[in-house]
Amino acid sequence: DSGVTQTPKHLITATGQRVTLRCSPRSGDLSVYWYQQSLDQGLQFLIHYYNGEERAKGNILERFSAQQFPDLHSELNLSSLELGDSALYFCASSVGPETEAFFGQGTRLTVV
Amino acid sequence: AQTVTQSQPEMSVQEAETVTLSCTYDTSESDYYLFWYKQPPSRQMILVIRQEAYKQQNATENRFSVNFQKAAKSFSLKISDSQLGDAAMYFCAYRSGGGHWGAQKLVFGQGTRLTINP
Numbered sequence: 027d028s029g030v031t032q033t034p035k036h037l038i039t040a041t042g043q044r045v046t047l048r049c050s051p052r053s054g055d056l057s058v059y060w061y062q063q064s065l066d067q068g069l070q071f072l073i074h075y076y077n078g079e080e081r082a083k084g085n086i087l088e089r090f091s092a093q094q095f096p097d098l099h100s101e102l103n104l105s106s107l108e109l110g111d112s113a114l115y116f117c118a119s120s121v122g123p124e125t126e127a128f129f130g131q132g133t134r135l136t137v138v
Numbered sequence: 139a140q141t142v143t144q145s146q147p148e149m150s151v152q153e154a155e156t157v158t159l160s161c162t163y164d165t166s167e168s169d170y171y172l173f174w175y176k177q178p179p180s181r182q183m184i185l186v187i188r189q190e191a192y193k194q195q196n197a198t199e200n201r202f203s204v205n206f207q208k209a210a211k212s213f214s215l216k217i218s219d220s221q222l223g224d225a226a227m228y229f230c231a232y233r234s235g236g237g238h239w240g241a242q243k244l245v246f247g248q249g250t251r252l253t254i255n256p
Contacts, residue, residue, distance in 0.1 A: 059243065
């Protein structure tokens with residue numbers, strides 16, 4: 027157990043809908059990263075938050091947004107969902123930007 | 139931009155034998171970190187081993203060791219005495235050592251699926 031908690035573990039939703047994925051980092055970790063794992067794109071970095079502030083963006087679609095709250099948990103919001111958004115979404119956390127990141131178990135999103 | 143390439147989509151090995159997974163990367167940076175992650179069927183991404191580019195000594199963690207060839211930009215993972223529990227997808231990953239915020243992301247290879255034959 028990495029100490030990073032992601033909910034829900036599985037999510038099935040229809041095209042055009044909006045979902046929210048939640049991540050609770052390890053106790054004391056200020057950095058939260060979101061990654062997407064899909065069959066065609068592999069593992070890709072989406073976004074990084076540090077202590078509530080967005081610090082870096084990767085290949086994140088405009089339909090996707092994220093935030094990190096004062097208690098340091100983070101949410102990834104995916105809207106106007108398309109079939110191609112079906113993927114495994116990982117959250118990872120670390121104490122700071124140059125320390126080891128630990129991954130949660132991921133949320134499997136299926137868009138039908 | 140940095141890239142990571144794993145040229146072996148699948149590998150298999152007999153239990154108790156040794157297997158080597160290959161990884162090459164492309165970067166113009168001199169300060170960086172390399173990682174091997176394991177993803178078993180449970181989907182959890184588990185850090186196997188880490189190598190700092192400034193260290194000449196190859197990292198080892200029990201049965202796992204790396205062969206880091208900085209000039210060749212090669213970073214292979216050797217698993218000795220393979221066990222059934224080693225069966226998983228293995229991902230090679232790169233992270234910049236730079237201090238700017240955008241450097242902290244991991245760049246992953248496509249993965250190698252390792253099968254252990256009993």
